[in-house]
Amino acid sequence: MPLYQMFCITKHYPEYMHIRELIRQSATHVMNQGGVVRKIESWGTRTLPQRMKRQGPYVNVGDYWSLYFDTSPRTLRSLNGIMRRDPRVLRWTVLKLADKVEDIAKEGERLATGENDITA
Numbered sequence: 001m002p003l004y005q006m007f008c009i010t011k012h013y014p015e016y017m018h019i020r021e022l023i024r025q026s027a028t029h030v031m032n033q034g035g036v037v038r039k040i041e042s043w044g045t046r047t048l049p050q051r052m053k054r055q056g057p058y059v060n061v062g063d064y065w066s067l068y069f070d071t072s073p074r075t076l077r078s079l080n081g082i083m084r085r086d087p088r089v090l091r092w093t094v095l096k097l098a099d100k101v102e103d104i105a106k107e108g109e110r111l112a113t114g115e116n117d118i119t120a
Contacts, residue, residue, distance in 0.1 A: 001035065001070040002099050008083070008092040009052075012045050012061040019063050022088055026067055029079055035071030048090075055087040062090055068097075 006026070010019055027037045043064035051058045071079075076094060083092045 001072055003038070003068070003070050003097045004076065005095045005097055006067045006069070006079070006083075006092060007064075007095070008066065009048070009062045009064055009090045010088045011056075011059050011090060012063050013088075016063075018088055019065070022086060023065060023067070026079065026082065027069070029082060030067075030069045030071050030075060033071060033075040033078070035069055035075055038068040038070065040068075041066045052090045054090050059090065 010022060013019065023040060027040065030037055043066065045061060045063050048060055048062050051060050052062070053059070080094070083089050
């Protein structure tokens with residue numbers, strides 16, 4: 001299964017139960033479909049670079065978070081559908097980090113040995 005990173009910006013709510021529920025729903029969806037959630041990162045509440053609107057009024061502040069997971073492309077499509085329909089989500093994107101776990105391990109070894117150094 002490929003490794004993905006989903007980066008998401010959600011509307012800011014004074015209580016964090018809305019964001020926590022969205023993250024739990026996303027992670028549970030991946031795990032119920034046979035995927036693996038590797039890491040969840042909160043980037044905190046920040047002022048948006050421009051006001052954004054999605055299924056409601058314009059907002060100027062958002063909560064940023066990312067989810068690292070392994071899953072099948074079919075599950076990724078259904079997760080995108082969930083994000084598209086959720087009124088709390090302002091923007092999201094999914095990046096494919098690697099096709100296999102071995103690809104990540106090889107990249108880490110290559111960086112550790114310094115094969116990419118430009119010192120000549």
